[in-house]
Amino acid sequence: MSGSQDFASTDPHKKLYEYAQKYGDIMCFWLGNIPNILINEPKLIEQVLVTDIDNFYKNSPRKAAKPVMNGSLFLSNGKDWEFKRRNHPFSANEISTYFDDVLPLIQTCTREHLEKLQPSSSPKNVEMFDELTHLSFRIFGLTILGAEMGEDFFSYFMTLMNEMNSRGTQVFPVSLSFKFWSERNKWFKFIENQINAQQKDRNGVDLIAFLTGTNTELSLEQLRDELSTIFTAGTRNVVIAVAAVLYLCSRHPEAKQKLQLEIEEFESQKNDFHVSDINQLTYLNKVVKEALRLYPAVPLFIREVLPGKSVVLGGHSLPEKTQIFISSWAFHRSPNHWENPDTFAPERFDTEPRLFHYFPFGAGPRACVGMYFTLVCTKMILLTMLSEYSINVAPSCTFDTRYFAGTIMPRDGLLSQIQKKVAV
Numbered sequence: 487m488s489g490s491q492d493f494a495s496t497d498p499h500k501k502l503y504e505y506a507q508k509y510g511d512i513m514c515f516w517l518g519n520i521p522n523i524l525i526n527e528p529k530l531i532e533q534v535l536v537t538d539i540d541n542f543y544k545n546s547p548r549k550a551a552k553p554v555m556n557g558s559l560f561l562s563n564g565k566d567w568e569f570k571r572r573n574h575p576f577s578a579n580e581i582s583t584y585f586d587d588v589l590p591l592i593q594t595c596t597r598e599h600l601e602k603l604q605p606s607s608s609p610k611n612v613e614m615f616d617e618l619t620h621l622s623f624r625i626f627g628l629t630i631l632g633a634e635m636g637e638d639f640f641s642y643f644m645t646l647m648n649e650m651n652s653r654g655t656q657v658f659p660v661s662l663s664f665k666f667w668s669e670r671n672k673w674f675k676f677i678e679n680q681i682n683a684q685q686k687d688r689n690g691v692d693l694i695a696f697l698t699g700t701n702t703e704l705s706l707e708q709l710r711d712e713l714s715t716i717f718t719a720g721t722r723n724v725v726i727a728v729a730a731v732l733y734l735c736s737r738h739p740e741a742k743q744k745l746q747l748e749i750e751e752f753e754s755q756k757n758d759f760h761v762s763d764i765n766q767l768t769y770l771n772k773v774v775k776e777a778l779r780l781y782p783a784v785p786l787f788i789r790e791v792l793p794g795k796s797v798v799l800g801g802h803s804l805p806e807k808t809q810i811f812i813s814s815w816a817f818h819r820s821p822n823h824w825e826n827p828d829t830f831a832p833e834r835f836d837t838e839p840r841l842f843h844y845f846p847f848g849a850g851p852r853a854c855v856g857m858y859f860t861l862v863c864t865k866m867i868l869l870t871m872l873s874e875y876s877i878n879v880a881p882s883c884t885f886d887t888r889y890f891a892g893t894i895m896p897r898d899g900l901l902s903q904i905q906k907k908v909a910v
């Protein structure tokens with residue numbers, strides 16, 4: 487069937503959901519004269535991402551992301567990918583000490599941001615998605631680069647994100663503007679300078695300072711590309727995870743109360759804590775997992791049959807370069823694979839999901855390298871917010887999502903009321 491028209495009028499994750507509901511495990515749709523396959527069956531997903539991985543490669547979102555992500559892991563393949571994955575900052579031995587070290591920084595940033603937003607205990611309405619976007623950017627600046635990144639750099643970052651988003655929707659990408667190149671150069675230069683500066687001053691707790699104690703084989707340019715991609719592949723995803731939890735808890739007061747109680751009890755017992763302590767917050771863990779089931783920040787990803795190969799998938803013979811779509815958004819909401827998929831039920835994670843049924847971070851060797859960092863940031867931000875503030879997403883907010891630069895975001899923002907709790 488022809489999908490070009492469909493994708494022009496509906497966000498891709500929602501269209502793939504409709505296809506999956508209608509056509510089941512495997513179906514073919516055409517984008518222009520190119521056939522694409524959507525798979526919605528755990529065994530087929532396992533075949534593409536794990537058992538038959540050598541017959542596939544990652545070519546998308548090259549068109550959209552190459553000018554922004556340059557030579558980073560995200561877009562590489564084969565031996566180049568193996569080298570970059572092995573040497574990625576988050577693959578380093580002892581990385582867990584870095585996660586412990588940055589926890590207080592994430593907590594302080596969150597506190598300071600909320601204090602600036604609402605220093606008094608009266609209620610205040612704020613556009614929470616925008617606030618979280620700024621907060622996450624500041625946290626990444628301090629924890630990754632050891633830098634306080636001002637508004638100029640936020641604006642360069644948004645230029646990169648907006649370019650990646652618009653190139654993803656263009657059939658024939660238009661040439662890049664002078665503004666894009668100039669801001670990308672300033673962004674890259676800043677990261678290179680920061681690498682040089684932080685490597686001299688090893689006292690920081692940021693990722694660059696941490697890496698100086700490891701034996702990474704990445705060159706300066708390669709490290710710069712990875713650190714930059716941590717921002718472009720990661721900051722907004724953390725925001726989406728936090729925003730989805732705030733939204734779902736506002737709509738489910740019982741869950742919210744349960745979470746609140748767990749957090750208050752934790753806060754009253756611990757002053758100085760580690761990631762392992764946060765991981766003991768079992769209800770928080772389940773709420774975050776369930777939020778990412780319903781709102782996986784990266785709702786779809788794509789593989790291509792390697793040039794020169796043909797593959798049998800689900801009994802169908804696929805020629806080289808066929809694109810395979812895998813959509814966590816569609817699969818996580820499938821009644822064939824999840825009981826009451828539209829219901830928010832953190833308790834469903836009392837037991838581990840079955841294999842290849844839950845993949846907000848992808849799966850197999852190319853699964854998200856930032857998963858652990860995401861979970862640390864998301865939980866620490868939520869823990870700080872909910873222990874010190876009462877946050878209610880406005881009843882008018884539906885959290886309807888649109889596709890933006892490979893991620894989802896709430897189409898109409900996240901208008902929320904925040905109120906500082908009065909200390910007793």
Ligand code: HEM
Nearest residue numbers: 560716719720723783784787846847848852854855856860
């Ligand atoms: C809610 C948060 C996040 C979600 C849902 C998410 C999701 C994903 C998914 C689905 C993939 C696999 C894509 C594919 O197979 O083609 C992926 C890969 C990747 N993610 Fe994330 N991500 C998140 C946060 C982050 C963060 C914070 C970073 C950086 C710190 C990051 C960096 C990457 C990179 C570099 C890859 C490519 C890994 C590779 O190809 O080897 N992500 N992510």
